[in-house]
Amino acid sequence: MGTPQETTFIAYKWKHSDDEYPIFLYHEIDQSRCEIRRVEVFRDGRIQKADDVNELQADTILSLEPFPLLEEIADDPEGEVWLITKEEFEATWSQAVYA
Numbered sequence: 001m002g003t004p005q006e007t008t009f010i011a012y013k014w015k016h017s018d019d020e021y022p023i024f025l026y027h028e029i030d031q032s033r034c035e036i037r038r039v040e041v042f043r044d045g046r047i048q049k050a051d052d053v054n055e056l057q058a059d060t061i062l063s064l065e066p067f068p069l070l071e072e073i074a075d076d077p078e079g080e081v082w083l084i085t086k087e088e089f090e091a092t093w094s095q096a097v098y099a
Contacts, residue, residue, distance in 0.1 A: 006030075006031055007028055007029060007030055007031075007036060007086070008028075008029045008083065009026070009027070009028055009029075009083065009084045009085060009086055009088065009089040010026070010027045010029060010067070010070070010081060010082070010083060010084065011024065011025070011026050011027075011081070011082055011083075011084045011088075012024070012025045012026075012027070012073065012079055012080070012081045013079060013080045013081075014078065014079050015078050015079055015080075016078060019042065019043055019044060021042075022040035022041055022042050022048070023041060023042065023043050024039075024040070024041040025038065025039070025040050025041075026038065026039040026040075026041075026084070026089055026092045026093075027067060028089055029067045032066065033066035033067045033068075033069075034062075034066060034067070035050075035062040035063050035067060036051065036052070036062075037049065037050065037051040037062075037089075037093060038050045038051075038060065038062055038063075039089075039092050039093055039095075039096045040059075040060055041092075046099075047095060047096045047099045048060045048096065049093065049096035049097065050062050070083070
């Protein structure tokens with residue numbers, strides 16, 4: 001039996017004033033840097049989610065491109081990025097599921 005695939009959990013705060021776009025994004029990324037799940041939180045409290053299982057019913061979609069390295073995102077003055085725990089991501093995912 002193989003070892004379970006390691007995933008990374010990332011939070012991103014997007015600094016902008018357009019209510020059409022999320023201000024927080026949460027990502028679950030696999031070892032190939034592909035998104036497995038995503039949660040988007042908007043300024044007005046709306047919350048959207050995406051995963052590859054319920055893709056047709058999602059309000060948003062997963063990126064087809066590999067997720068950038070944290071160092072690349074950290075250079076963007078319009079945002080802040082940090083690693084979060086699996087538990088933190090799961091709590092946010094649960095909020096999106098029941099929203």
